[in-house]
Amino acid sequence: MAPGSKPTVPSSVHLGQIQVQKKLGAGCFGEVYKGFHTGLKADVAIKFEAVHNQSPQLCHEAEMLKLLQPGDLQGFARFFYFAEEGNYNCLAMEFLGKSLEDHVQMCGGQFSPKTACLVAQQVLMRIEYLHSRGIVHRDIKPENFMWGVGPKVHHLYLIDFGLSKRYWDKRHVNSSQKLSLTGTARYASLNAHRGMEQSRRDDLEAIGHMLMYFLRSSLPWSGLEARTKKEKYQKIKEKKESTNLVELCEGHPTAFRTYLEYARKLGFKDRPDYVMLRRLFVELRAQLQKDQGKPIEDWHFEWLEGKEHEELDALLPYDDLKQPDDEAAPERPRSLCCFCGGSQVRN
The missing domain is CATH 3.30.200.20 (Phosphorylase Kinase; domain 1)
Structure with missing residues (x-):
C-alpha cells in the first residue's frame, strides 16, 4: 500500500460469512x-x-x-x-431502503399533511421505544429514519446511534450546562443550542422541527450564511428563539403546533406523555380520513399510493411502554392500535 493511501476494505468479514x-x-x-450474509441468505x-x-x-x-x-x-x-x-x-x-430525506426530495421538497401525519405516528413509536430503553438519540434528522424493503417498505426504522446516550442508569442523569452542540443544528432543540444536557424532551422537540420541515419544505433558520460553524450555530439558535410557533406552524394542522408547544414546555427530567402525543396524530388522521371520504391505510404515503400492496407486512398494534421512571408497569389488557385508534388483539 502506497504511503498515505487508505487501506482497502476486506472482501468478506465474519470468517467469510458476510460478503462485501x-x-x-x-x-x-x-x-x-451493501453485503450478503451467506448463512442467513x-x-x-x-x-x-x-x-x-x-x-x-x-x-x-x-x-x-x-x-x-x-x-x-x-x-x-x-x-x-x-x-x-x-x-x-x-x-x-x-439492510434497509431509502431515508425520509430521500423521499422528501422525491416528493418535490415537502410532504402532504397526510404523509407527515403517517410519518409522525411511526416516528413517535420508535422514539418511545428508544426512551423506554433508557436512551436518547441526540441526532434526530430525516437521514436517520429509513424505510424497510420488500414487504416492509412502509415500515419506518430509526437508525444511527453513534451519538446516542443513556439518560437513565438506575436514576435520571443530572443536568449539565455549557456543552457543545451535539446533533444536527437544523433540528436540534433550543436547550441543546443553549449547551444543556439532552434528555427525552430534546429528541421530541427535534422531531417537531423535523415534522415542520416536511410540511414547509424549509425552516426559517435554514440556509443562514456565516463565516464559521460557531457563528452559524449562533445564528440558527437566535432565529429559532425568535420564531413564534404560531408563525412557524401557520397554515398546517394544529396537531403539529400542539406537539411542538408541549415538547418545548417539558422539563429536563419530565416523563413525556407519549400516549397523548400519539393521540394527536390518531385524531388528525381520523380528520384527514373524514375530509377525503375514504380510509387512510398505513402504507398510504405519496410514493406508494396507486400500487399493489397485497403482500405487505402489517404494522403491529402498539402497546404503551413502561419508561424507566414509571413506578409500575402499565396495565396491558389489549393493544391500542395507534394508527386507527381502535383496540386490536395480537395474533
Missing part, C-alpha cells in the same frame, strides 16, 4: 457497503470505520444496537455482527 459487495455511501464515521448493510479514527463511533453504536434488539417490535434494524477486521471496525446490520 458495493459501496453505498460515506459519513463522518467511515463508509457503508439475506442482504446486509456493513459500516466500516478506520480502527484509528480520532472519534470512533461504531463500537458505541454496536452496544446501543444490542440494547435495542426488539424481538417482535418493528422499526429497529437487526444487529448481526461487530468486530475489528484488519484496519477497520466493522458493523453489520439489516
